[in-house]
Amino acid sequence: MIKVLDLHFLDKSDTIAAFLAETSAGPILFETGPYSTFSHLKAGLAAHGYRPEDIAHVFITHIHLDHAGAAWAMAEAGATIYLHPFGKAHMHDPSKLVASATRIYGDDMERLWSTMKGIPAAQLKTVEHEDTIKIGDTEITAWHTPGHAVHHIAWQVGSVLIAGDVAGVKIGAAPVVPPCPPPDINVEDWQASLNLIRQLPLQNIYLTHYGRIAGANIPVHLDELEQELLDWAEWMKPHFEAGSDPKSITPEFMAWVQGRLIEKGVSASMLEIYENANPSWMSVAGLLRYWKKRTAG
Numbered sequence: 001m002i003k004v005l006d007l008h009f010l011d012k013s014d015t016i017a018a019f020l021a022e023t024s025a026g027p028i029l030f031e032t033g034p035y036s037t038f039s040h041l042k043a044g045l046a047a048h049g050y051r052p053e054d055i056a057h058v059f060i061t062h063i064h065l066d067h068a069g070a071a072w073a074m075a076e077a078g079a080t081i082y083l084h085p086f087g088k089a090h091m092h093d094p095s096k097l098v099a100s101a102t103r104i105y106g107d108d109m110e111r112l113w114s115t116m117k118g119i120p121a122a123q124l125k126t127v128e129h130e131d132t133i134k135i136g137d138t139e140i141t142a143w144h145t146p147g148h149a150v151h152h153i154a155w156q157v158g159s160v161l162i163a164g165d166v167a168g169v170k171i172g173a174a175p176v177v178p179p180c181p182p183p184d185i186n187v188e189d190w191q192a193s194l195n196l197i198r199q200l201p202l203q204n205i206y207l208t209h210y211g212r213i214a215g216a217n218i219p220v221h222l223d224e225l226e227q228e229l230l231d232w233a234e235w236m237k238p239h240f241e242a243g244s245d246p247k248s249i250t251p252e253f254m255a256w257v258q259g260r261l262i263e264k265g266v267s268a269s270m271l272e273i274y275e276n277a278n279p280s281w282m283s284v285a286g287l288l289r290y291w292k293k294r295t296a297g
Contacts, residue, residue, distance in 0.1 A: 001021070001022070002019050002020070002021055002157070002160055002162075002204070002206055002212075003019065003020040003021070003048060004017050004019060004206070004211060004212070005017060005018040005019065005020055005040075005041060005044030005045070006040070006044065007033040007037035007040045007041055007044070008037060008040045009033065009034070009036075009037055009066070009276060009277075010112075010276050012272070012273050012276055014171055014172060014210045014211065014273060015171075015209065015210060015273055015276050015277045016033045016034075016037065016066055016208060016209060016210070016277065017031065017033075017206070017207075017208055017209070017210055017211065018030065018031040018032055018033055018041055018044065018208075019031060019162055019206055020044070020045065020048060020050075021138065021157060023135045023136035023137055023138040024136035024137040024138070025056075025135050025136025025137075025138075026054065026055075026056060026135075026136070027045075027048075027050050027054055027055055028055065028056075028057040028058070028059065028135055028138070028140075029045075029055045029057070029058045029059070029074065029079070030058075030059045030060075030061070030155055030162040030206075031059075031060060031061060031067050031068070031162070031164070031208050032058060032060065032067070032068055032069065032070035032071045032073070032074055033066065033067070033069065033070055034065050034066055034069035034070060034112065034113040034114060035069050035070040035072075035073060035113065035114040035115050035116065036069070036110075036111070036112060036113055036114035037070070038070045038073055038114075041070060051077075052073070052074055052077035052079075053077045053078055055074060055077065055078075055079050056078065056079055056080065057079060057080055057082065057133075057135055058071060058074045058075075058079045058080070058081050058082065059081075059082045059083075059140060059153075059155050059162070060081060060082070060083050060087075060153075061152060061153055061154065061155065061162065061163070061164025061165065061166075061208065062083075062084065062087065062148070062149045062151050062152040062153065062164055062165070063083065063084075063087040063090050063091055063097065063149075063151060064149065064165075064181075065097075065101055065112075065113045065116065066113075066208070066209075067164060067165070067208055068081075068083070068087075068091065069113050069114070069116055071091060071119060072091075072094075072116065072117040072118065072119050073117075075119040075120065075123045076117075079123070080123050080124075080125050081119060081123060081124050081125065082125050082126075082127050082133065082140075082142075083124065083125070083126060083127065083151070083153070084126065084127070084144065084151035084152065084153050085126040085127075085128070085151075086150055086151035087126075087151040088121070088124050088126050091118070091119050091124055092118055092119055092120070092121050092124060093118050094116045094117070094118055097116065098116050101113065104181075104282070127142040127153065128142065128144075129142065129143065129144035130142065130143070138157060139157070139158075140155050140156070140157050141155070141156040141157075142154075142155060143155075143156060143161075143193075143196060143197075143200075145163075145164075145166040145193035145196065145197070146184070146186060146189040146190070146193060147166055147185070147186055147187070147189040147190020147191070147192070147193045147194075148164070148165040148166050148178075148179060148180070148184070148185065148190060149165070149184045150184045150186075150189075151184075152164055152165065152166055152193075154166055154167070154193075154197065156200060156202075159201060159202055159203035159204065160202070160203065160204045160205075160206065161197065161200060161202050161204070161205045161206065162206050163197070163205050163206060163207055163208075164208055165179045165208065165209070166190065166193050166194070166197070167194075167197065167205050167207055167213070167221070167222065167225065168207065168221075168225040168228075169207065169209040169210070169274065169277050169278040170207055170209075170210070170211075170213070170221070171209070171210055171211075171270060171273050171274060171277065172210075172211070172270070174261070174264070174265070174266050174270055174274070175224065175228070175260075175261060175264045175266070176221055176224050176225045176228060177225075177228055177257070177261070177274065177278060177280075178190070178225060178228055178229040178232060178283075179209070179277075179278040179282075179283070180229075180232060180282070180283035180286040180287050180290075181279075181282040181283065181285070181286045182282070182285045182286040182289050183286070183289055185283075185286040185287060185289065185290040186290060186293075187229060187230065187233050187290060190226075190229060191226060191229075194222050194225065194226050197222060198219065198222060202218055203215060205218055205221070209277035209278060210277065232257075232283065232287060233287055233290065233291075235253065235256060236253070236284070236287040236288060236290075236291060237291055239288070240287075240288050240291035240292065240295075241291075246284050246285055246288060249284060250281050250284045253280065253281075253283070253284050254280045254281055257280040257283075258271055258280070261274060
């Protein structure tokens with residue numbers, strides 16, 4: 001059984017989650033959140049009777065700071081970190097990752113993400129597509145699922161999928177949206193990943209942002225996400241073709257995204273959580289870069 005740990009990012013609930021599972025060989029963790037929420041991660045573990053030192057195995061879906069920024073702290077506590085091969089170098093030496101994030105977030109780096117440290121290579125275990133790791137009585141299968149990030153893995157445990165960002169951002173009963181930050185957005189790859197997920201015998205999908213999609217809701221959720229992804233990309237296409245300045249179109253895109261959410265019943269307070277979980281301004285650069293790479297062949 002998966003236990004959702006609310007990391008209370010920016011002092012808001014239902015924004016970033018980590019996931020705890022218990023095996024016959026001890027507890028395992030999926031996602032860590034950023035180091036800025038590490039105290040909440042420790043509190044979430046403590047609520048189930050565990051300390052970071054009790055977690056020997058941590059599975060991250062990808063290396064973005066909201067998903068893996070505290071992985072180094074779990075490694076310091078003794079954990080092995082399981083991840084995509086493309087992510088290993090950046091988690092061992094996060095200087096380029098931090099520099100890239102700093103260019104995006106500037107002076108907000110500390111408030112949002114806090115510290116990022118390197119992880120010894122011996123504690124980083126890369127996992128290939130369809131590999132299965134057995135921890136006690138529990139098998140975890142890795143599905144490489146690019147589209148949001150080239151280094152993305154969705155982890156399957158029985159009929160459960162820990163989906164990271166490939167299955168979108170959905171807060172409560174509100175609509176699903178696609179997180180499209182630079183530099184790796186690829187719509188066609190994302191669609192292929194959604195088709196892979198559609199073929200899996202799943203009863204529950206867990207979203208880092210945020211919570212559970214259950215049973216008969218899964219096909220509807222995936223279809224709605226795919227359509228929203230296509231709509232976002234099509235909105236951006238003429239702006240790319242016109243050579244629009246990203247700064248000039250960002251307010252317009254944000255207003256368009258928020259307008260769509262409001263039309264679907266999202267409140268002002270919920271809009272803030274959506275922006276914290278998936279800043280819509282970041283998708284401008286991500287989608288423009290997608291169209292540039294696509295037209296370049």
